[in-house]
Amino acid sequence: MVPSKISFFENVYEVARLIPMGRVTSYGAIGAYLGSAKSARMVGWAMNNAHHQKPTVPAHRVVNRNGMLTGKFHFASANDMQRLLESEGIEVKHDRIVNFNAYFWDPREHLKIGPK
DNA sequence: ATTTTGACGACGT
């Protein structure tokens, strides 16, 4: 990646930081926000670099559409991801977010300011 | 430039 140019990854990191505490989102949602709904895999890939990013990227708030902590193995410790989520008030059971639908946060909601 | 991959998602069986 070239610093002079913002890569697709940078976009993903920025959206991830927009996730409010106690909320979670899915890779597909972020991809859709970027305009590439089918590039959910790219979002996860970008997260692989998230550890290199200077600003802390709340990757633990990003899970797959099923609400499962698929990327927990990529953290310093597999338990860290679940632990961080629980720290924010999110209940995680069996590597899956309980009541995921309630905690789900769509980046588009950030754009949508008021009722239609 | 070509091939492989990858923290997903939707569709088909």
Place this chain on the structure above:
DNA sequence: GACGTCGCCAAAA
């Protein structure tokens, strides 16, 4: 409804 397969896009090897 669980399991399997294909598709998709972009970056790294």
